[in-house]
Amino acid sequence: MATTFEEFKSRAEAVSAEVHRFSAKDEARAFILEFLKESGVSDAPHCGAVWAAGSFLEGASKDDLKAKVPGLRFEVTQQASADSKVGISQLDWAISATGTLVQDATAVDKRLVSTLPSIHVALLGTERILADMGSVLEQLRPEQLNYISFITGPSRTADIERVLTIGVHGPERLIIVAVDEFQEVTA
Amino acid sequence: MTTQFKDSIETALHNSNLAGALGRFSEAYRISRAKAYEGIDFEALRNRIAEIKSSASSNFEALAEQFKQSAEARGAKVFRTADPEQVKRYILDLALEKGVKRVVKSKSMASEEIHLSLEKAGIEVDETDLGEWIIQLAHQTPSHMVMPAIHLTKEEVAEVFSQEVEPGQAPDIPKLVKFARGKLRPKFLQADMGITGANIAVAETGSLVIVTNEGNARLVSTLPKIHVAIVGIEKLVAMLKDIQPILTALPRSATCQLLTSYVSIISGAAPNIDGTPKELHIILMDNHRSDMAKDPLFKQALQCIRCATCLNVCPVFRLVGGHVFGKTYTGGIGTILTAWFDGLQKAEDIQGLCIQCGGCVAVCPGKIDIPGLILELRRRLVVEKGQSMAMKAIFGVVNNRRLFHFMLRMASVTQKPFTSGRFIRHLPLFLSDITDSRSLPAVATFPLRDTIKKIDQSKGKEKVAFYAGCLIDFCYPEMGESLVKILNKAGIEVIFPEAQTCCGAPARYNGAYEVAAGNARDNIKALLETDVSYVVSACPTCTVALKHDFIETFKSLGVTDAMAEAGKLAAKAIDFATLIRKLVDEGRLTLKEGEDLGKITYHDSCHLKRTLKASKAPRDLLQQAGHEIAEMVECDTCCGMAGSYSIKLPEISAPILARKLKHIKETGASKVVMDCPGCVMQLRGGLDKDGAPIRAEHTVESLANRFK
Numbered sequence: 099m100a101t102t103f104e105e106f107k108s109r110a111e112a113v114s115a116e117v118h119r120f121s122a123k124d125e126a127r128a129f130i131l132e133f134l135k136e137s138g139v140s141d142a143p144h145c146g147a148v149w150a151a152g153s154f155l156e157g158a159s160k161d162d163l164k165a166k167v168p169g170l171r172f173e174v175t176q177q178a179s180a181d182s183k184v185g186i187s188q189l190d191w192a193i194s195a196t197g198t199l200v201q202d203a204t205a206v207d208k209r210l211v212s213t214l215p216s217i218h219v220a221l222l223g224t225e226r227i228l229a230d231m232g233s234v235l236e237q238l239r240p241e242q243l244n245y246i247s248f249i250t251g252p253s254r255t256a257d258i259e260r261v262l263t264i265g266v267h268g269p270e271r272l273i274i275v276a277v278d279e280f281q282e283v284t285a
Numbered sequence: 286m287t288t289q290f291k292d293s294i295e296t297a298l299h300n301s302n303l304a305g306a307l308g309r310f311s312e313a314y315r316i317s318r319a320k321a322y323e324g325i326d327f328e329a330l331r332n333r334i335a336e337i338k339s340s341a342s343s344n345f346e347a348l349a350e351q352f353k354q355s356a357e358a359r360g361a362k363v364f365r366t367a368d369p370e371q372v373k374r375y376i377l378d379l380a381l382e383k384g385v386k387r388v389v390k391s392k393s394m395a396s397e398e399i400h401l402s403l404e405k406a407g408i409e410v411d412e413t414d415l416g417e418w419i420i421q422l423a424h425q426t427p428s429h430m431v432m433p434a435i436h437l438t439k440e441e442v443a444e445v446f447s448q449e450v451e452p453g454q455a456p457d458i459p460k461l462v463k464f465a466r467g468k469l470r471p472k473f474l475q476a477d478m479g480i481t482g483a484n485i486a487v488a489e490t491g492s493l494v495i496v497t498n499e500g501n502a503r504l505v506s507t508l509p510k511i512h513v514a515i516v517g518i519e520k521l522v523a524m525l526k527d528i529q530p531i532l533t534a535l536p537r538s539a540t541c542q543l544l545t546s547y548v549s550i551i552s553g554a555a556p557n558i559d560g561t562p563k564e565l566h567i568i569l570m571d572n573h574r575s576d577m578a579k580d581p582l583f584k585q586a587l588q589c590i591r592c593a594t595c596l597n598v599c600p601v602f603r604l605v606g607g608h609v610f611g612k613t614y615t616g617g618i619g620t621i622l623t624a625w626f627d628g629l630q631k632a633e634d635i636q637g638l639c640i641q642c643g644g645c646v647a648v649c650p651g652k653i654d655i656p657g658l659i660l661e662l663r664r665r666l667v668v669e670k671g672q673s674m675a676m677k678a679i680f681g682v683v684n685n686r687r688l689f690h691f692m693l694r695m696a697s698v699t700q701k702p703f704t705s706g707r708f709i710r711h712l713p714l715f716l717s718d719i720t721d722s723r724s725l726p727a728v729a730t731f732p733l734r735d736t737i738k739k740i741d742q743s744k745g746k747e748k749v750a751f752y753a754g755c756l757i758d759f760c761y762p763e764m765g766e767s768l769v770k771i772l773n774k775a776g777i778e779v780i781f782p783e784a785q786t787c788c789g790a791p792a793r794y795n796g797a798y799e800v801a802a803g804n805a806r807d808n809i810k811a812l813l814e815t816d817v818s819y820v821v822s823a824c825p826t827c828t829v830a831l832k833h834d835f836i837e838t839f840k841s842l843g844v845t846d847a848m849a850e851a852g853k854l855a856a857k858a859i860d861f862a863t864l865i866r867k868l869v870d871e872g873r874l875t876l877k878e879g880e881d882l883g884k885i886t887y888h889d890s891c892h893l894k895r896t897l898k899a900s901k902a903p904r905d906l907l908q909q910a911g912h913e914i915a916e917m918v919e920c921d922t923c924c925g926m927a928g929s930y931s932i933k934l935p936e937i938s939a940p941i942l943a944r945k946l947k948h949i950k951e952t953g954a955s956k957v958v959m960d961c962p963g964c965v966m967q968l969r970g971g972l973d974k975d976g977a978p979i980r981a982e983h984t985v986e987s988l989a990n991r992f993k
Contacts, residue, residue, distance in 0.1 A: 109543070113542075113543075113546075175558070176474065176508065176558050180470070180474060195543070196543040196544040197543075198544055203549075203555075204555050204556070205556070206507065206555065206556050206557065206558050209503060209507045210507070210558070213500060213503050213504050213507065214504075231529050231532065231533070231544075232526075232529055235525060235526060235528070235529055238525070238550075240487070240490040240492045240525060240550055240552040241355075241359075241490050241552065243550075243552065244359065244551065244552055244553050244554065244555035244556075245506075245549065245550070245551055245552075245555040246549070246550040246552075247503070247547065247548075247549055248544065248547065248548035248549070248550075249546065249547060250542075250543075250544045250545065250546050250547075250548075251546050252546065253498070253499055253500040253546055253547075254498050254499070254546055255415045255416075255462060255498060255499050256432070256498075256540070257414070257415040257416035257419070257432060257433070257434055258415070258416075258419075258434065258437075258439055258442050258458050258461055258462070259306065259438060259439055259458065260306070260310055260432065260435065261458045263458055263459055263462045265462070265463075265466070266415055266462055266465065266466055266498075266499040266500065266501070267413065267466060267469065267470075267473070267499045267500045267501045267504055268499065268500025268503065268504075268546070268547070269500075
């Protein structure tokens, strides 16, 4: 596990993602709240944050979180996402060989929060990191899932003079928050 | 070639932005690609891809039907058609029926292929891939399959944005990208319809796989309530697991990434923002793809995954860019696709751009023999339209050995007014292009077929036949004399079958297969007459002719009676360096020891490296002889000679030569050595014009006096 995570982290960082690891869920939550504040999330226009539903939020008081960070919303709409600085969603798998996150993105709110805001915070259970694409494809059931997203680093282009530029239509920052005791704390 | 086409080449060659951008890119690309493939068995990977795609194209009908059923079971509508007009009609009818006012598109080459245009119906359409958007605003067409706007500088992009969108944009790349994001965002949010292509379509699950870096395809397929995907049927694969090898190769080959930022797998109708299911229309378009699948030779072109590697490594593409190739598909594979999708005649001019160096073959993840297929296009064009009068006259001569050799002998006399030493430095009138950037070798006073008789060879018990080829025979007989000298040291007697004639490569590479077959028959007869252990040649193009092309030409023409003999000759044919290396390994030849012959650089000739796979043997021999080899950048890139190419398209051959000379000079070596007399002619002539104090010679000359 340790080596898989280390490989994942170095591959993800090589494509400009930022990777943080926490052993417990409450530590990860504290980090996210702090990050939102530091990023200037507030109830001012275009400064919001949207958080798409996922098991990480089970047991947490959304009202409590909203009180701590004004501007944070859990009702994900196109407008709210377009107006937000930060989008938060939970990912289902990761690939260490390429630093890739994989998500069942059939629920449209998961796609909205990871495409429209300029920062995407991606929550991931550390044990969901698999070695390669083949291992993830074995887990995937496209016959059940309408939309599967593979995300490797932030949005990028090299269309002008081949100069790499981060952040075109999608997020310009991808913050990966890996949590070791994901399931345990949820239970 | 049409004047219009020649003009478009001229324009491209004079566009210094284009040449600069593509030149720098092609050099960086090789290095980044190699890095991206670290730890990957590329041969195994591309064999897998070729297998997957080839089996798919054998089963288009079944896979298309299975795809339709799977996708429709998941709420998509699938429309199959062979006709591009039907595709356009379907989309327009749908847009009108649903009251669509605004469309956002992510990159789709299929939509470009059919010239989809909804604007005439009053619908606003915006490309969202940054490069495609720039091209759309500039009213141009893409110049590269993966990087559509690579021919534009940031200054030009800023000007396009200032003129077409909002005045005052500065040529600052991050700012230009931000500007595009800001201007396209409301278009995504307001669009009623999104149009995408797809990189893969999985029959088993009815899934579309879409690969992007910018994230535009995710928005296009998520925000508007209607999603239309235009998919060429060659994108079909049978199983979900088949996507893995393609997704392993595509980003590595296309953009030198381990994986693109985004890969979306869309299987049926995902929910819209308001909870309704997406209206997903998938158009499976044929447009001659199943005709290709039925052609035993061209079926393999359907193994293409559109990575554009064949553009990136092409010594011609990096000079002329994509626009000379036409509107949609560019480069080597583009030439083939254009011939099928738009008709063979549309490819008549552009097929001539292929220099046949084979550089793309080794790196194609679809394992497609692109130059081989372009040669086949050339052959079919000649069959359909006939050879030009000039070509006919030339080949009429080549096919008559006595006349051909008589004319070459005459040339040694008639060239006199133009020669200085052993060079022709200037030719008059329309021929002057040929001697603009390099001098030509003068035809020797006495050809090898005369001088070889004067060499005193002891009658050895082993005989080897020497196939000289026209250049060594008539221009560089001293190369042949050196070869005889070396083989004599191994106790081998070299015989020179008098009736040998042109190897047929010039005819074959110009599509005149009947002429090539005539040359092949004459040579087979001449070379198999005496019982010899090898037929050796010091010209890789000739060796390839003896070993491969005679057989291939017969195959193409359906000639069967000469096949067995051609096979016999192929088994005996060997290139000079490989034979000598063998003799050294067997202890029959020994190099002198302790020599310090100084620094040289080695140029890999296209046919020797890529068809005969002999890049190590000459280097080993030269090093064992006492040379230090300083490798040049792109040592295996074509020198621009390529037979008659340098005469037909001297304006392209010259800059290829110039780049080669630059790389040679950068090594600081005093000598550049190679194994092909054609390359010697090109490089020796180029260095003569350039005035650089560097000698170009054949390995046979470098080794002539190096054996005990």
